[in-house]
Structure formats: C-alpha cells, structure tokens
Amino acid sequence: xxxxxxxxxxxxxxxxxxxxxxxxxxxxxxxxxxxxxxxxxxxxxxxxxxxxxxxxxxxxxxxxxxxxxxxxxxxxxxxxxxxxxxxxxxxxxxxxxxxxxxxxxxxxxxxxxxxxxxxxxxxxxxxxxxxxxxxxxxxxxxxxxxxxxxxxxxxxxxxxxxxxxxxxxxxxxxxxxxxxxxxxxxxxxxxxxxxxxxxxxxxxxxxxxxxxxxxxxxxxxxxxxxxxxxxx
Numbered sequence: 001x002x003x004x005x006x007x008x009x010x011x012x013x014x015x016x017x018x019x020x021x022x023x024x025x026x027x028x029x030x031x032x033x034x035x036x037x038x039x040x041x042x043x044x045x046x047x048x049x050x051x052x053x054x055x056x057x058x059x060x061x062x063x064x065x066x067x068x069x070x071x072x073x074x075x076x077x078x079x080x081x082x083x084x085x086x087x088x089x090x091x092x093x094x095x096x097x098x099x100x101x102x103x104x105x106x107x108x109x110x111x112x113x114x115x116x117x118x119x120x121x122x123x124x125x126x127x128x129x130x131x132x133x134x135x136x137x138x139x140x141x142x143x144x145x146x147x148x149x150x151x152x153x154x155x156x157x158x159x160x161x162x163x164x165x166x167x168x169x170x171x172x173x174x175x176x177x178x179x180x181x182x183x184x185x186x187x188x189x190x191x192x193x194x195x196x197x198x199x200x201x202x203x204x205x206x207x208x209x210x211x212x213x214x215x216x217x218x219x220x221x222x223x224x225x226x227x228x229x230x231x232x
Contacts, residue, residue: 003232007177008119009168009196010149011186012129012136015206016112017143022105026098034094039083050079062130062161062191072099103138108145109206111225116148118229126151126175128168128184130161130191151175162188163195172201183219185228193218204228 013019027050030036031043040046054075060066066074076091076098086094119125127149129136133156140146153171155161162168172179183202186192189211196203197216205218206225213221220231 003122005123005181005183005202005232007124007126007175007182008232009126009128009153009171009175009182009184009201011184011188011192012127012140013131014109014187015185015192016109016116016145017139018107018109021107022102025105025107026102029101030094030098034086039080039085046079050076053078058130059190062163064161064164068132068156099135103135104142105139106143108143109225113144115225115228116145119232120148122232124150124175124177126153126171126177128153128162128171128186130155132156162191163198165195165199168195168199168201183232189214189218204231 010016024047027047028043031046036046037043040049057066057071057074061068061071072095073092076095077088080086080091080094116125125148127136127140129152131139131154133154136154137146137152140149140152151171151174153167153174155167158167158170160166171177172182175182179200183204184192184196185204185206186196187206187208189205189207193203193205194214194216197218202219204220204222206228207221208223210223222228222231
C-alpha cells in the first residue's frame with residue numbers, strides 16, 4: 001500500500017549520529033590529555049558530572065531559557081568549577097578543543113545508513129536539528145550522510161528551537177511539504193515528538209531505551225531504526 005507520506009523530517013543527533021557515544025569517546029580523550037585523573041576519582045565520575053550538566057543545558061536551550069553562547073560557555077565551566085588548577089579561560093579552551101574533536105567522530109546509530117538508503121528512493125528527507133550550524137554540516141559530512149538530504153533545517157539558523165511550532169512551520173515551508181503528508185522521526189520525546197505532535201505532524205519516536213510515553217501517544221514508537229521500514 002502506498003504511504004500517505006511524501007516528506008520526512010529527521011532529527012540528527014542520537015537518531016542518526018550516535019552523539020552519546022561520540023561524546024563519550026571525545027571525553028575519554030580529553031580526560032587523558034588534560035590529566036583529569038588528577039582531579040576526579042575516575043572517568044565515570046567525571047562523565048556523570050559532565051552528562052548531568054550538559055543534559056540540563058540542552059534542555060534549557062530547547063526551552064529557549066538559555067542562549068547557544070551560554071550552553072557552549074557552561075558546558076565545561078560547571079563540571080570543572082571545583083578544580084582550582086583549571087581557570088575559566090582554560091575551561092573555555094577545553095570546550096573549543098571538544099568541539100573540534102567531536103566533529104570528527106563518525107559513530108552512527110545502528111541501522112542509520114540502511115534506513116536512509118531505504119527512504120531515499122521513496123521520500124524527500126529533511127534534517128530538522130537543534131544542533132549548531134558550524135558543527136552539523138561537518139558532522140554529517142564526516143559521517144558520510146550529506147548526500148541523503150533534500151533540505152537541512154537548523155534551529156540555530158532559524159532563531160527558534162524544537163519544539164517551538166514556528167520551527168516546524170518553517171520546516172514545512174522550506175521543504176515545500178504539506179502537514180498531513182509529513183512525518184517526524186526523532187529520539188527526543190519533548191523536542192522532536194512533542195514538537196511535531198503539537199504542530200499537527202505525525203511522528204515516529206525512536207525509543208531504544210523503552211522510556212515511558214508522556215502526556216500523549218506518539219503516532220508510532222520503535223526501539224530500532226530498522227523497524228521504521230515496517231511503517232514507511
């Protein structure tokens with residue numbers, strides 16, 4: 001049966017690119033190169049502090065409560081604030097180093113390329129990401145994903161973040177897509193799935209961890225990318 005969809009809005013980080021794993025790899029490098037073992041009992045201790053901080057920052061950024069500059073500034077300043085040997089200036093330099101390194105990482109979510117190969121001949125595929133302009137294109141290129149997408153729509157360039165309805169309206173207009181023939185695929189229940197839901201766009205929630213559904217039922221829920229081929 002022919003799908004009712006013509007266009008796909010597709011999240012990038014932790015839907016296609018395994019940003020959690022790429023982050024972990026990059027932080028291991030920084031932990032070793034900057035001798036963080038002198039300040040933290042173990043890498044796991046450092047990672048726990050870092051991840052709690054950066055997760056909160058991204059949540060606040062998605063809600064429009066902080067700016068991109070604040071997120072980038074506070075990414076390492078907070079976790080390293082108790083380390084007397086590392087100044088705020090040094091923490092900002094470490095952040096710059098982190099950005100350069102993580103853009104080179106290529107780990108993808110299992111099944112990402114296979115899914116893109118499957119979808120490319122059937123639909124127009126558009127990236128819709130809250131990631132930063134200066135990073136996302138480089139990350140996509142290094143991961144070998146660039147040629148799959150008809151449009152790349154970044155909240156950083158538009159001025160509002162997912163889940164804001166304006167970004168979804170903008171994406172539809174930019175893609176030349178109709179609301180009722182478009183579906184959003186993403187891993188974040190709040191920004192990707194909730195944003196699409198509130199904008200009247202169907203959704204596929206990629207939920208490998210089996211997280212509980214919130215205040216609404218997504219159109220579809222999958223625990224692996226390969227399962228999307230049974231829907232589209």
